Amino acid sequence: MAGLKPAEVSEILKQQLDGFKTASEFEEVGTVLQVGDGIARVYGLSNVQSNEMVEFDCGVMGIVLNLEEDNVGCVLLGPSEKIKEGDGVKRSNKIASIRVGHGLLGRVINTLGEPVDGKGPISGELYEMPFERKAPGVIYRQPVNEPLQTGIKAIDSMIPIGRGQRELIIGDRQTGKTTIAIDTIINQKEFFKKGNPVYCIYVAIGQKGSTVANIAKTLQEHGAMDYTVIVMSTASDPAALQFYAPFAGAAIGEFFRDCGYPALIVYDDLSKQAVSYREVSLLLRRPPGREAYPGDIFYLHSRLLERAAKINNTEDVAKNMNDIPESIRHLVKGGGSLTALPIIETQDGDVSAYIPTNVISITDGQIFLESNLFNAGIRPAINVGISVSRVGGNAQIKAMKKVAGTLKLAQAEYRELEAFAKFGSDLDAATKAVLEKGSKNVEILKQGSASPMTVEEQISILYCGTQGLLMEVPTDKIRDFEKDFLQLLSAKYPDTLAQLNKGILNDEITHALEEAAKKTVQNFVF
Amino acid sequence: MNESKISVRYPKAFFSLSVEKNLSVAVKKDVDTLLHLFETQPGFKALLASPVLPASAKKSFVDKVFKEQFHAMTIDFLHLLLKNGREIYLFEICLNFNRLYSLQTGVKFAQLTTAVALDKIQLDQFSDIIQQMFGSKAEVNSKVDPSILGGFVLKVDDQQMDASVSTQLRRMKREMVNVIKN
Numbered sequence: 086m087a088g089l090k091p092a093e094v095s096e097i098l099k100q101q102l103d104g105f106k107t108a109s110e111f112e113e114v115g116t117v118l119q120v121g122d123g124i125a126r127v128y129g130l131s132n133v134q135s136n137e138m139v140e141f142d143c144g145v146m147g148i149v150l151n152l153e154e155d156n157v158g159c160v161l162l163g164p165s166e167k168i169k170e171g172d173g174v175k176r177s178n179k180i181a182s183i184r185v186g187h188g189l190l191g192r193v194i195n196t197l198g199e200p201v202d203g204k205g206p207i208s209g210e211l212y213e214m215p216f217e218r219k220a221p222g223v224i225y226r227q228p229v230n231e232p233l234q235t236g237i238k239a240i241d242s243m244i245p246i247g248r249g250q251r252e253l254i255i256g257d258r259q260t261g262k263t264t265i266a267i268d269t270i271i272n273q274k275e276f277f278k279k280g281n282p283v284y285c286i287y288v289a290i291g292q293k294g295s296t297v298a299n300i301a302k303t304l305q306e307h308g309a310m311d312y313t314v315i316v317m318s319t320a321s322d323p324a325a326l327q328f329y330a331p332f333a334g335a336a337i338g339e340f341f342r343d344c345g346y347p348a349l350i351v352y353d354d355l356s357k358q359a360v361s362y363r364e365v366s367l368l369l370r371r372p373p374g375r376e377a378y379p380g381d382i383f384y385l386h387s388r389l390l391e392r393a394a395k396i397n398n399t400e401d402v403a404k405n406m407n408d409i410p411e412s413i414r415h416l417v418k419g420g421g422s423l424t425a426l427p428i429i430e431t432q433d434g435d436v437s438a439y440i441p442t443n444v445i446s447i448t449d450g451q452i453f454l455e456s457n458l459f460n461a462g463i464r465p466a467i468n469v470g471i472s473v474s475r476v477g478g479n480a481q482i483k484a485m486k487k488v489a490g491t492l493k494l495a496q497a498e499y500r501e502l503e504a505f506a507k508f509g510s511d512l513d514a515a516t517k518a519v520l521e522k523g524s525k526n527v528e529i530l531k532q533g534s535a536s537p538m539t540v541e542e543q544i545s546i547l548y549c550g551t552q553g554l555l556m557e558v559p560t561d562k563i564r565d566f567e568k569d570f571l572q573l574l575s576a577k578y579p580d581t582l583a584q585l586n587k588g589i590l591n592d593e594i595t596h597a598l599e600e601a602a603k604k605t606v607q608n609f610v611f
Numbered sequence: 612m613n614e615s616k617i618s619v620r621y622p623k624a625f626f627s628l629s630v631e632k633n634l635s636v637a638v639k640k641d642v643d644t645l646l647h648l649f650e651t652q653p654g655f656k657a658l659l660a661s662p663v664l665p666a667s668a669k670k671s672f673v674d675k676v677f678k679e680q681f682h683a684m685t686i687d688f689l690h691l692l693l694k695n696g697r698e699i700y701l702f703e704i705c706l707n708f709n710r711l712y713s714l715q716t717g718v719k720f721a722q723l724t725t726a727v728a729l730d731k732i733q734l735d736q737f738s739d740i741i742q743q744m745f746g747s748k749a750e751v752n753s754k755v756d757p758s759i760l761g762g763f764v765l766k767v768d769d770q771q772m773d774a775s776v777s778t779q780l781r782r783m784k785r786e787m788v789n790v791i792k793n
Binding site for chain 2: 109110111112113114115118128129130131132153154155156171173175
């Protein structure tokens with residue numbers, strides 16, 4: 086208040102009084118019957134709608150989830166201490182929603198869209214987007230056909246992700262799930278710089294505040310915050326805020342998707358969201374099912390992930406999309422996409438638990454991370470054998486498809502043979518060759534965190550691996566070779582890289598790659 | 612279990628029996644007394660909800676306190692609730708009873724809160740206004756609450772018109788804080 090002049094106050098007063106409504110209107114109200122554990126039962130409010138926001142006397146907001154014969158059950162979006170039995174509750178006539186706009190980029194917000202990074206209010210025009218919205222119908226979609234480059238060799242080559250796809254990242258704690266998601270966000274910088282940004286949304290659900298701060302810092306350091314929004318609900322937030330956080334993120338993602346931009350959303354992680362939804366459901370006395378999760382836990386995740394889509398790029402079709410909120414109707418454009426990377430944490434590698442199997446069946450594939458691979462130094466610790474991408478293959482660029490087409494099968498075969506090879510030493514030449522090549526490819530596929538690679542670099546190094554150009558390089562020198570090789574390429578063969586980026590792979594290019602590889606190999610042969 | 616079934620079925624039975632026996636007016640008066648008790652004596656609800664007290668103790672309490680002034684049918688109803696162990700829902704049951712009564716008679720119950728007491732003429736004016744707006748007769752129950760500073764708060768069923776000075780001041784404060792924040 087220090088810098089506030091008296092004139093300013095009266096100006097504000099005038100401005101406010103100008104548009105101030107003095108005439109009161111009838112509002113619909115109810116009375117709190119019972120409150121506690123983050124939920125309230127309210128008598129009255131007979132015309133309230135499901136998912137409508139209500140306001141308690143003390144200013145705390147709530148969302149109506151249960152409509153019963155003579156009362157309604159609400160979840161509270163704030164502290165319940167100030168609410169007493171007998172307090173009034175007002176309808177807001179507004180379905181739970183979040184205000185979205187380009188001003189959110191670079192910000193850290195909570196589930197309700199309020200900034201929590203201390204950088205002041207959100208600037209720019211904001212549009213109301215509902216938390217719950219029906220996913221686009223069949224005619225407004227189009228098959229996944231563009232790649233979403235993660236910058237991670239192992240993923241872009243063997244488990245390619247397309248724009249509009251939903252690819253699950255699943256694994257135990259401490260296996261690098263979040264790292265993969267963050268690296269993918271960092272890799273989108275390339276497209277942001279070129280002027281076709283992929284807007285990213287990172288939704289942190291029930292995480293520690295310090296973890297989220299670290300992630301925000303990492304993204305900031307790599308210049309990735311310019312095109313990223315972080316939606317956070319910490320472990321200390323009410324359960325309702327935690328289970329609505331992914332919906333808030335999806336609403337932001339839909340804004341970009343429907344405005345014709347590609348967007349990427351990371352839900353970190355949906356197992357925690359399921360737990361907070363279970364908490365709310367049990368408190369609302371909904372009947373528990375398997376593992377005490379409510380009956381609609383599958384629908385909770387399926388309707389969320391179904392909102393990831395690639396929108397038809399015909400303008401007229403996209404404009405008629407179902408359930409477009411009125412606020413953005415004039416902005417709708419075709420060709421946008423929303424790619425979802427949900428994360429699920431398993432306990433002790435158990436993928437057959439309730440929530441993991443549910444989400445595996447909903448998504449278009451999964452990236453499975455294993456702690457023993459991680460501990461063996463294979464990072465990212467992707468188990469190639471059981472990781473799949475059901476639709477991404479169509480989105481891979483041609484050159485990558487040609488080079489890495491057989492890589493996944495070869496690596497799976499290598500893993501199988503490796504287990505056998507441990508028993509005996511008498512191996513035929515063919516088996517030895519497979520093992521040799523496999524172990525080198527494993528080295529090639531290793532990659533540090535926050536060091537994404539462009540697609541042309543990926544293709545070049547993978548070409549060396551799959552064509553067996555590294556037979557003479559010792560396994561422990563592969564990473565050094567990779568460094569030197571890529572340096573040589575960028576210095577002496579920029580045209581080759583440029584053509585690879587466009588997806589071209591002809592004899593001329595393979596020739597150049599082989600030449601460069603031969604030159605580099607010489608430095609490693611003793 | 613869906614609790615609202617209990618607080619709907621009991622008043623339905625209670626009300627229809629009272630109508631059959633032509634006792635609805637008398638019973639309504641008892642229900643109003645109970646609701647008033649819930650509002651003014653927070654201990655009353657706690658006493659009914661207490662799992663420590665056996666039903667017999669609660670029954671003798673009901674007999675001692677209410678037998679003189681309540682109609683025999685209300686007492687029977689309270690006994691039934693105690694017998695079935697549903698006395699916790701009495702508050703909701705009373706609310707729903709009033710809703711049924713107002714549906715049956717077509718008379719709305721309005722709660723009018725003002726900062727100073729109103730005279731008869733003013734109250735009549737209010738009930739005329741309500742009749743115009745809602746198209747049905749209204750029984751205005753007035754209450755004085757100095758904390759609203761001025762104006763009035765009128766509540767008819769689920770609808771509330773808050774024309775009190777305190778609310779307007781609060782609204783103004785919120786808007787000004789918002790402007791300063793932005």
